[in-house]
Amino acid sequence: MSAADTRTRLRTALSETTQRLGRAGVPSPSVDARALLGAAARCEGPLVMLDDLPDDFSAELERLTARRELREPLQLILGRAPFRRLMLAVRPGVFIPRPETELAIDLLREHSEGPLATVLDLCAGSGALGAAVLDEIPGSRVLAVEIDAAAAALARENLESAGPGRGRVLQADLGDSTSSSLAELIAAAPVDAIVSNPPYIPPEAVPRDAEVLEHDPHRALFGGGSDGLEVPRAVISWASRLLRPGGVLIMEHADVQGPAARDAAAQIGGFDPLSTAPDLTGRDRFLIARRGDGDLNPGSERLTQ
Template sequence: MTFDDYAVEPDSEDSSRPLVRTRLSEAIAAAVADLSAAGVASPRVDAEILAAHVLEIPRGRLLLVDSVRPDELRRLRALVAERARRVPLQHLLGTAAFRHLELAVGDGVFVPRPETELLAGWGIEHTAPGATVVDLCSGTGAIALSVADESAAGRVVAVERSPVALGYLRRNAAGFPAVEVVQGDVTDPSLLSGLRGAVDVLLCNPPYVPEGTPVPPEVADHDPAEAVFGGADGLTVIRPVVQRAAELLRPGGVVGIEHDDVHGAALPELLRADGRFTEVTAHPDLTGRPRYATARRT
């Protein structure tokens, strides 16, 4: 059964006429069928999250709901249709979950991914009380705001180039007094010149997918290309990030940079070749694929 099997009736203005309700389990099953047919990777999860969003309840409470009203069914059906067209789930919700945060997202800003939580966690672990932290290519501010939220950093500087992404970053950063938003380009040698040699932790999730790499429709059609692709080899932005890290970090400061799984050897080699880093370490994600590299400034 899919949503095409339902004829959704309008809400009745006649209070004496009972509303025709649909069992929630059936509505979710129809949503799962539609999303599966559209090739969505996690149809059950997405269907349940959308249902919880429509009902304005936590997903874990869906089992306590027996049925949905016609207006709720219409809203769910519309959202499922959008998701079946491969509009990102986070765009439909208006937010993306990242560690302990709910971040505003939408067209023009990269949706943060769960694997980046590992880099953010590493950065938090290495942030001492009062430390100065820089997050390059900040996007929504996922890394920067997580550091501000979960550590006692004295100052967190979030750098982003895109005017559209900056709007989301500033919105998300509201309420975090330790976070300073800066519009800047990581390829600019003068970036954050006032912080040269004074940064304790530098983190970055740059665009790193090699040009021409096939990506899902959610990425190809909705994530900004400048936040996804990093040139022919995926290292076009990473190379200047390594340079900025060497310039900005104090002696003993640390850097963490996320990368594509084809860069498991390339990024550590870039850090070693720079000559200003030690303790270069490669880190896998939860699936065992190479995901980020870290180092310490000599």
């Protein structure tokens, strides 16, 4: 097949795949179609640079397209997800990193005082935030904590790829502060910063997108309690206990939870100041809590001991 024939075949495949994905309700059919064509062609670069296609191109493209038509997330089909400068491994049953979470690293760098030698990634999932810290902050070390065994294993892989030998993953339940499995977390104190994208969806707020509802684990979505903030409160409580004076917590939350997250941090105590940062669309999405110099209040001690 000539190079011209290859390009004609690719144009036809791109048009047909885009139409199929559009009919299936995929939000970005053209972008996804290009990604599927690249995977079927085993091409890492631009499709226009291809002079030939594998013998199984059509069969492989059909297989991949059929999966996306069923609204399986593109990241799971490809086995990877972009996150800042990284290409992270993803697997079924583990929360897929989102572009909006990337802003947490910018906020970390903006609001940190002093070195970032030791950073915690709580409710780490795939380890996206911790891996980005290792990649972008030379000399940093990351301890990630994740309750799910499959996610913890994936986080280990992504941290090791981003910063060989500088990341560790602890499989533990942050809600069980008396567990011996958290001894390593306690021993890490004081730490310079904490980043977290915990589950925070309230129980009645069922996700609309099939990609989320059918493929992201519910444990990684729903935060517990009537307001979805049970797990985020545990994260805030650990931050009040583990951060050094001046250390900062950057925690993602839903766009309607800004006041409640600040109130939770104020009640737990140990932070000064508290603020909320918007995402790139202007919606309130991140709690910024700096550890003060004073002692924790009794409520915080009860939550973390």
